[in-house]
Amino acid sequence: MKNRSLLRATRDVYVLADKPNSTSADSTKYWSIKIDGLDPADIRCAVNHLREKQLENAQTHEERQALKATSLYDSIAKSLGAKSHRHWLNEEYPKIQKFLDEHGMHTPTDLIKWQFRPGFCDALTARRLADRFFSSELPLPKRMFTGVGSYLFAPSGYGRMDVQEVAGQYFDTDEAIYDYCVALAEQRVLRAVHMRDGCQLSFLDLTGRTLMLHAVSEFIGSMYCLIGDNLMDPMIKEPVMRSYNMSILEKEFELKVFHLFRQEVESSNDGWVEVIPLPDNSHIVFLKGKNGCFDWIIRDQRDEKYSSNNLYPFFRKEELPSAISQNKLDAHLYFSTGRWQEELEHRAEEKHYLNGGTVRTWPGYKKLIEKELFAEGYNTPRVITGKTNNYFVPHRLDKYCLMVSPLITIREFFEFYVKKDWGQTRLERAREANWDIESNLMSVNSDPDQSLPVSVTWLDAIAYCGLFQRETALPVRLLSVDEWRQIAPPAKPDQSALSALHTIERGGSGRRPRDSYWEKRGWCVEGSDRRFGKDSSDCYSPNGKLLFNSNFQLFSNNEGLDFVESPGFGEWLGDRRYEKSALIAAAYADEKARSSIESDSHSITYTLREEGLKTGFRICYIANADA
Structure with a gap:
């Protein structure tokens, strides 16, 4: 293999390189530069690409000096652990070639991204590994489990019910399932034939131990992290789980599951990689897998380009409301x-x-x-404020006056929708961003009464905020989770028959429930077939229509602002992580029920029609200090 191909990157790699001759600090101190590999030709290409993009915008002497080619070569070389570009060419690069040959590493491979990780597991990233290796002050492990090459969770859809079927008895607790499975830990108890997409195996035999891990796979997500030594060998530190607010008994059970997980992954070399630092270089670590496969991690590596608009290309920067583009x-x-x-x-x-x-x-x-x-001394950004406006209801919070709108209505939103040809634009932008967006907003907005709350995706709500700001100069945005909780009225007691909520009587094979969960809850959304919530076929039909029904009711907070009292409606909030956002509902009386919808696990591209829900929004902004 040619040297340049040998040291190519197997994923997007961005290095933070000092801006030459720059006196700036923080975010303006570095260039974020994409490199396609560690070969000198890759460094030259990275510098040329940066200069092509940035020189035309360089206006000051300092900005032009920060783009000097020879200085940029040195900056990238230093980010790779060399003293200079010349030192990289003459010392470090030849050393890497010899190092790879000595360790039998000859096939560049992504050894981080586990194709068949269990549900609720966040993917490992190069930045997460770089932070752990270079910024944690913890010793480098000899090996770590990334999961790449492991088929442990390649079977699809196996869980608690399968344990009970194998045992021929019902278990009412996870602890009982655990006890049964551990007794058969090394015995093959089930042949899994349903495999996840992309898996080349036609089946996988599960032992009592692996079946148990499938049964409680949701626990694995909190263990598959880099804070403790959960995935490291040797395991020096105590395990650290990313699970919170658990009882002592829950923690004890989680720890038992963790030890079971470690026993399983340690029983094979599948999924493990050696961790080998480059000698006399504190900026590069190599990962070695099976059959000569290898990968590399750089100090302070980033996984994507920095952008002040991480919703591009769906939104252009000028289309975003200023309050969320901070x-x-x-x-x-x-x-x-x-x-x-x-x-x-x-x-x-x-x-x-x-x-x-x-x-x-x-x-x-x-x-x-x-x-x-x-x-730690970080200065928070200045808050953008605006003048008071009678369309909004003022709410005095701890440190500011929050101006909050009523729920945006179907009429209000579709005036914007038609005026800006948003229907066509949103579909074109979704294709450009490679996002699968709800294509038919009329499926959830065909109510005869156009003064009812609109139902849209999170992205549609942001688009509306942007237009509203451009037309009024008010810095509007969506409410935060914390703000919503402060202004929302206490949920009223649920009047439905709670004891019967999960007792669904089926009227025969293939028929819909006669006594539906959704109907018992007083669900305020139904389909054209008069079925409530997810019982309606309109949740899934391309031309289906979900409408508010007679259960729809409003109740007000102390300032007279209306909220939807009935189950079946949620409000989009501004809190977003990656391509998920928070959704919240006022209809639930108890904290547990309310928290089930208050999460950042809802796709920003969907209306949740498939869940039998309507999802609306309201807008807000912080008033000037003299308000």
Whole structure:
């Protein structure tokens, strides 16, 4: 294999390189430069590409100096652990070639992305590994389990019911399932023939231990992290789980599942990689897999290009409301070097619960991290405010006056929809972004009464915010989770027969429930077939229509602002993580029921029609200090 191909990147790799001759700090101190590999030709291409894009916009002497080619070569070389570009060419690069040959590494491979990881598992990324290897102050392990090459969770759809079928008896607790499976830990108990897409195996025999791990696979997500030594060998530190607010008994059970997981992955070399630092270079670590496969990680590596608009290309920057395009914190987290971000998130979330926080009072990662950084001396960005407007209802919160609109109506939204030809634009932008967006908004907005709340995707709500700001100069946005909880009225007691909620009587094979869960809840959404919630075939039909029914009711907070009292409606909030956003509903009386919808696990491209829900929104902004 040619040297350039040998050292090619197997994923997008961005390095943080000092801007030559720059006196700036923080996010303007570095260039974020994409490199396609470690070959000198890759470095030349990276510099040429950066200069082509940036020189035409360089206006000051300092900006032009920061794009000098020879200085950029040195900056990239230093980010790779060399003293200069010349040192990289003459010393480090030849050393890497010899190093690969000595260790039998000859096939570049992505050894990080586990194709068949279990559900609720966040993917490992190169940045997460870089933070752990270079910024945690923890010793490098000899090996780590990434999962690549492991078929442990390749079977699809196997769980608790399968344990009971194998045992021929019913287990009423996970502990009982655990006891049964552990007794058969090494015995093959089931042949799994339903495999996940992309798996080349036609079947996989499951032991009692692996069947147990499938039965409680949701626990694995909290273990598949890099904070402790959960995935490391040797395992020196105690395991650290990314699970919170658990009882002692729940923690004890989780620990038993973890030990079972370790026993299983340690029984094979599948999924493990050797961790080998490049000698006399504190910036590059190599991962070695089977059959000469290898990968590499760079200090302060990033997985994507920094963008002040991470919703591009669906939104152009000028289309975003200014309140959500503020990016000082995002830039700080992206360009800060030597920081272990996964540990920062974990510490922030742990403190939230230790200080009495609950799922219901969860403010989102961004707020929690900002609080942690503020304690370290980080200056939060200036809040954008606006004049008072009679369309909005003022709410006095702890430190500011929040102006909040009524729920946006079908009529209001579709005036914007028609005026800006948003129906066509949103579909074109979704194709450009490669997002599968709800294509037929009329399926959830065909109510005769156009003064009812509109139902849209999160992206549609943001588009409306952007237009509203451009027309009124008010810095509107969606409510945050924390703000919504402060202004929402207490949920009224649920009048439905709670004891019968999960007793669904079926009227014979192939028929729909006669006594539906959704109907018992007083669901305020039904299809054209008069079925409630998910019982309606209109949830899935391309031309189906979900409408509000006679159960739809409003109730007001102390300031007279209306909220939907009936189950079946949720409000989009501004809290977003990746391509998921928070959704919240006022209809649930108890914290557990309410928290089930209050999460950032809802796709920003869907209306949740397939769940028998309508999803609307309201807009808000912070009033000037003299309001």
